Amino acid sequence: MSKINPAVDYETHGGIALIAIDSPPVNALSHAVRAGLIAALDAAEQDSAVHAIVLGCRGRTFSAGADITEFGKPPREPGLHAVIERFEASAKPIVAALFGTTLGGGLELALGCHFRVAAADARMGLPEVKLGLLPGAGGTQRLPRLIGPEAAVAAIVSGKMISAKAGLADGLIDGIVADPIQGAMDFARAVLANKTPSPRVRDRSEKLAAAKADPASFEKAAAEATKRLKGMEAPAACVQSVRNAFTLDFDAGLAAERDLFMKLVVGDQSRAQRHIFFAEREAQKIPGMGPEVKPAKITRAAVLGGGTMGGGIAMNFANAGIPVTIVETDAAALTCGLDRVRETYDISVKRGALPEGTTEKRMALFSGTTDWSKLADADVIIEAVFEEMELKKQIFAKLDAHARPGALLATNTSTLDVDAIANATKRPHDVLGMHFFSPANVMKLLEIVRGKATSHQAIATAIAIGKAMGKVPVVVGNCDGFVGNRMLARRTTECERLLLEGALPHQVDAVILKFGFPMGPFAMGDLAGLDVGWRIRKHRGVTAPISDALCEQGRFGQKTGSGYYVYENGSRTPTPDPVVEKLIMDSSAKLGITRRAISDQEILERMTYPMINEAARILEEGIAIRPSDIDVVWIYGYGWPVWRGGPCFHADLVGLPTIVERLEHYATAINDPGLAPAALLKSLAASGKGFAGFTGHAQAAAE
Ligand code: 3H9
Numbered sequence: 001m002s003k004i005n006p007a008v009d010y011e012t013h014g015g016i017a018l019i020a021i022d023s024p025p026v027n028a029l030s031h032a033v034r035a036g037l038i039a040a041l042d043a044a045e046q047d048s049a050v051h052a053i054v055l056g057c058r059g060r061t062f063s064a065g066a067d068i069t070e071f072g073k074p075p076r077e078p079g080l081h082a083v084i085e086r087f088e089a090s091a092k093p094i095v096a097a098l099f100g101t102t103l104g105g106g107l108e109l110a111l112g113c114h115f116r117v118a119a120a121d122a123r124m125g126l127p128e129v130k131l132g133l134l135p136g137a138g139g140t141q142r143l144p145r146l147i148g149p150e151a152a153v154a155a156i157v158s159g160k161m162i163s164a165k166a167g168l169a170d171g172l173i174d175g176i177v178a179d180p181i182q183g184a185m186d187f188a189r190a191v192l193a194n195k196t197p198s199p200r201v202r203d204r205s206e207k208l209a210a211a212k213a214d215p216a217s218f219e220k221a222a223a224e225a226t227k228r229l230k231g232m233e234a235p236a237a238c239v240q241s242v243r244n245a246f247t248l249d250f251d252a253g254l255a256a257e258r259d260l261f262m263k264l265v266v267g268d269q270s271r272a273q274r275h276i277f278f279a280e281r282e283a284q285k286i287p288g289m290g291p292e293v294k295p296a297k298i299t300r301a302a303v304l305g306g307g308t309m310g311g312g313i314a315m316n317f318a319n320a321g322i323p324v325t326i327v328e329t330d331a332a333a334l335t336c337g338l339d340r341v342r343e344t345y346d347i348s349v350k351r352g353a354l355p356e357g358t359t360e361k362r363m364a365l366f367s368g369t370t371d372w373s374k375l376a377d378a379d380v381i382i383e384a385v386f387e388e389m390e391l392k393k394q395i396f397a398k399l400d401a402h403a404r405p406g407a408l409l410a411t412n413t414s415t416l417d418v419d420a421i422a423n424a425t426k427r428p429h430d431v432l433g434m435h436f437f438s439p440a441n442v443m444k445l446l447e448i449v450r451g452k453a454t455s456h457q458a459i460a461t462a463i464a465i466g467k468a469m470g471k472v473p474v475v476v477g478n479c480d481g482f483v484g485n486r487m488l489a490r491r492t493t494e495c496e497r498l499l500l501e502g503a504l505p506h507q508v509d510a511v512i513l514k515f516g517f518p519m520g521p522f523a524m525g526d527l528a529g530l531d532v533g534w535r536i537r538k539h540r541g542v543t544a545p546i547s548d549a550l551c552e553q554g555r556f557g558q559k560t561g562s563g564y565y566v567y568e569n570g571s572r573t574p575t576p577d578p579v580v581e582k583l584i585m586d587s588s589a590k591l592g593i594t595r596r597a598i599s600d601q602e603i604l605e606r607m608t609y610p611m612i613n614e615a616a617r618i619l620e621e622g623i624a625i626r627p628s629d630i631d632v633v634w635i636y637g638y639g640w641p642v643w644r645g646g647p648c649f650h651a652d653l654v655g656l657p658t659i660v661e662r663l664e665h666y667a668t669a670i671n672d673p674g675l676a677p678a679a680l681l682k683s684l685a686a687s688g689k690g691f692a693g694f695t696g697h698a699q700a701a702a703e
Helices: 031-046 080-089 105-111 127-131 139-147 149-158 164-170 180-194 206-213 216-226 234-247 250-265 268-282 308-319 331-350 358-363 372-377 389-402 418-422 456-468 484-501 505-515 521-528 530-540 545-552 578-590 600-620 627-638 647-654 656-669 679-687 697-702
Strands: 002-005 008-013 016-021 052-057 094-098 101-103 115-119 123-125 175-177 301-304 324-327 366-369 380-383 408-411 431-436 445-450 472-476
Touching: 002 031, 008 031, 016 031, 016 180, 031 080, 052 180, 080 105, 094 105, 094 180, 101 105, 105 123, 105 139, 115 164, 115 180, 123 164, 127 149, 127 234, 127 268, 139 149, 139 206, 139 234, 139 250, 149 206, 149 216, 149 234, 164 175, 175 180, 206 216, 206 234, 216 234, 234 250, 250 268, 268 627, 268 647, 301 308, 308 324, 308 331, 308 358, 308 431, 324 331, 324 372, 331 358, 331 366, 372 389, 380 389, 389 408, 389 418, 408 456, 418 431, 431 456, 445 456, 445 627, 456 472, 472 627, 484 505, 484 521, 484 545, 484 578, 484 600, 484 627, 505 521, 505 600, 521 530, 530 545, 545 578, 600 627, 600 647, 600 656, 600 679, 627 647, 647 656, 656 679
Parallel strands: 016 052, 052 094, 094 115, 101 123, 115 175, 301 324, 301 380, 324 366, 380 408, 408 431, 445 472
Antiparallel strands: 002 008, 008 016, 431 445
16 A cells, blocks of 8 residues: 555555545545545556556545535645546546445545445435535536436435435445445456446436426426525525536536535635534533543433423434433323323324334333332433422432432423532532423434533533434533523513514514524414413513513413414414504503614614623623534524524624624613623624634633
């Protein structure tokens, strides 16, 4: 074996050259890789003893695509286009040996080879859309030529991966092999022995003919694929570019693809989505916690409480293949909880979201008990009972007596003091919060709340559990509402005020929908149930005139057929209700407020800026480690549009000086000192660097 450069190996085996990318962790196509590939191809082409070439990768996967860290920096030659062109133009047949996840530019490079073979568990995809991009190295032109424009548009707009089996069936790959490199070598030898023609993908047009003759089914597939992607620029560009594959010749299609890519890559949406890609990964890095801290092995879990939340949390364990015990107070509650879980699986199977037979397989991982001694073999126990401090304290004291030493003990509280709960045990270092979001089996966010005594080991284990469940874990500090709900509370206050001052629920919701949230706050409140907040307010002795009045009339939201809106005949569509409008007007009058017209801009500012201000306070107090963690919380827990990058990223785009100025204005106009800009917000604004310039808790403490 010889090294072409640190990122690419080259060796020959008989008449076959092996070019292997060796660039951990995911063989991204960095400048070194691209340069190495060209040099290796030169070597193979110049060696007259080489008759065919295999392109493979070392490590855990074939290439996962372009090196995303290079985007936004000056381009360095050779570019990926040039590499792919060279591979495609080679007179010696090239077989790509795929395994792991072949993604983005990695797949585009493989599409530039003459053949592709893959390991049985390999998966392939063009996920650029998730970064606010379209495949920019020929993917939108070559994939349709192999699998047809309809299948290509579905794959490219969704960014979903294609299994080896499906790839073989639709023409993406030419064979499934046991060992990728060996299999590709054998394939190459067979090509040589049989003198199999090695057509370039760019020259193939058989799968384009039908769409060329009648694009109707392509347009239908495109409309279906983009149905729920409002506000985003990339999906439409993907569709346009795939359409070009059958309306333009290859070179024109490729040039148009490049133009679309260049436009998107410098745009705010792609910058936001790339920010979130890295933020999600960064969130799992805990300052001061080194690689020597290893998560504990989880072979059995338990959940205390089989209600909607507890059942959903338990499903996450079963979905990750971890046996889980639900503990309830009596047999009836247990049966009810397990039945609800079964029903949820059945619905998913019926909808086609899970394969037939899944319910039985998953339910086999569940057990139920009312006997706490059964908790002794659990490696993690998550408490999901009523949000009541005394009850939780009692439960944790009892847990202390039953759980094995070293087991992770977690509370799913969304508001209560995790330290107070931890101190009910003699092992507060093993206790933390695991705050799941409803529905717990669906929502991706997991706030991991560290208490004063929580150990690194406990945090590492909680992160590993979250990842195994397919969640996005974010470690946060202990305070009322943690990160997400604490910021949400600011928005909720403004919602109520806006109604009293002159807005109506549907106007506020429309502004938030237009911004890109899937739901407005009032429709969301109706869905979640207004009684929840009412109960909390009563407990805390605070009021919200309009929401309280609705609840007093039994209008708890969708479940009672009315809330801020009315839901007739079981409909889930919110319809504005004149009764509510009158109630709002009366409330304003009662408080002596003269209603005024409120602009959409003001609504947007008051729905977002106080939250951004709270984000700054959260950073000041060290509750969040970094601004990007807050962004991840809001994207995955509250529906903040990913293409807007989260509250802190968005704030930097708006400009912190503007936000500071507007908050100062509202603090005076509404006469609420709580709206005055936080010290950190002001200093980050003055620094000119915004949240992106936040350098850590030390900086916040100094402000
Ligand atoms: C593209 O290809 C554009 C072209 O169409 C056109 C170009 C002209 N670049 O996710 P993990 C890092 S766009 C740079 O934790 P896993 C990642 O940040 C690209 N870095 O591992 C992390 O770093 P750290 C299209 C990358 O096993 C580390 O690798 N491709 C890249 O859970 C491990 O990552 C994609 O969008 C990259 N492309 O998942 C694929 N990929 O350890 C993006 C990863 O410092 N990648 N890193 O935090 C993925 O989806 C997942 O990483 C993958 C592995 C499934 C591959």
